[in-house]
Amino acid sequence: MIKRLFRKTPADAGARLMKRRAEKLRRFVVRGMPVMEIGPSFAPIIPRRDGWDTFIVDHLSREDLIAKYEGHDDRLDAIEAVDAVWDHGLLDQAVPSERHGTFSVILASHVIEHIADLLSFFCSAERLLSQGGVLSLAVPDKRFCFDFYKTISTAGDVVAAAKDGGSRHGRRTIFNHFAYSVMSKGKIMWGQDPLGALQFVNTLHQAADLSEKAAQPDAPYIDCHAWHFTPASFELMMLELKALGLTGLSVDEISEADGCEFIAHLRSSPGQALSPEALSSRRLALLDKTLLEAEQQIKLSRKRLNGAKRNRFVA
Numbered sequence: 001m002i003k004r005l006f007r008k009t010p011a012d013a014g015a016r017l018m019k020r021r022a023e024k025l026r027r028f029v030v031r032g033m034p035v036m037e038i039g040p041s042f043a044p045i046i047p048r049r050d051g052w053d054t055f056i057v058d059h060l061s062r063e064d065l066i067a068k069y070e071g072h073d074d075r076l077d078a079i080e081a082v083d084a085v086w087d088h089g090l091l092d093q094a095v096p097s098e099r100h101g102t103f104s105v106i107l108a109s110h111v112i113e114h115i116a117d118l119l120s121f122f123c124s125a126e127r128l129l130s131q132g133g134v135l136s137l138a139v140p141d142k143r144f145c146f147d148f149y150k151t152i153s154t155a156g157d158v159v160a161a162a163k164d165g166g167s168r169h170g171r172r173t174i175f176n177h178f179a180y181s182v183m184s185k186g187k188i189m190w191g192q193d194p195l196g197a198l199q200f201v202n203t204l205h206q207a208a209d210l211s212e213k214a215a216q217p218d219a220p221y222i223d224c225h226a227w228h229f230t231p232a233s234f235e236l237m238m239l240e241l242k243a244l245g246l247t248g249l250s251v252d253e254i255s256e257a258d259g260c261e262f263i264a265h266l267r268s269s270p271g272q273a274l275s276p277e278a279l280s281s282r283r284l285a286l287l288d289k290t291l292l293e294a295e296q297q298i299k300l301s302r303k304r305l306n307g308a309k310r311n312r313f314v315a
Helices: 010-025 062-069 118-128 155-164 171-180 204-214 231-243 276-314
Strands: 034-038 053-058 103-109 129-140 182-184 198-200 249-254 261-268
Touching (some): 118 261, 171 204
Parallel strands (some): 034 103
Antiparallel strands (some): 249 261
């Protein structure tokens, strides 16, 4: 047996984790191809400084991003020049028309859960992608983050939000986000660490007040998680949206949860429509898989509750 001469430090482990994550997100990115990254801020996955042909979209200019994060993060040098500022309206309208249909890959890490009208975002991505292009997403898994208690979002929710229109979150979305977000062991829940005592991040009255403030015509934008998924429920939503003819995007690859997130690669392609029987079978299979994913979450809760009971008994 070969003995290890040294141990990897936590910093080494963290660096390996980030490298593996970036490689998974860049799964379909090839040097030289035109790509877009949405909301990279100070943690870009495909930075231009590393030689990628990246078009950067963010909610503020580089100068404004630096001002926003100054004093809160030491990675300000990683913020690159922003090519298009997207702070309202449709994504494709923020990008010069000559770039429409030119991007081989659009990459967005922890972006879609914040978007009020998710269907319009998918439609914009299709307009911006070249034929056969890929939309690569890192999405929080609601089982392993502060969305722990929130209900899973469905295709019906996405369609209803598109019908309502608007780029701001409504009363219900704001209330649910702030009323049901939780902490574990006194910290915002984020990852697959063993669960400790859970607490609400905000009080019920704070959630109600923010919900009412968000409804005022001149109120500032309030950010939140509007959508909550597990890998199977996300795949089901995309399957149903495509079957309804509302998007040409479909899941090409999707990962199991790693830490607080899963990674989904969506490809824009017509494909052959499933027969009614095959569609029903696939939907039921994904609903069953969603139940099994929920079972994992129930086991986490049962373990936490059993641990709390033991601690009370010892005390």
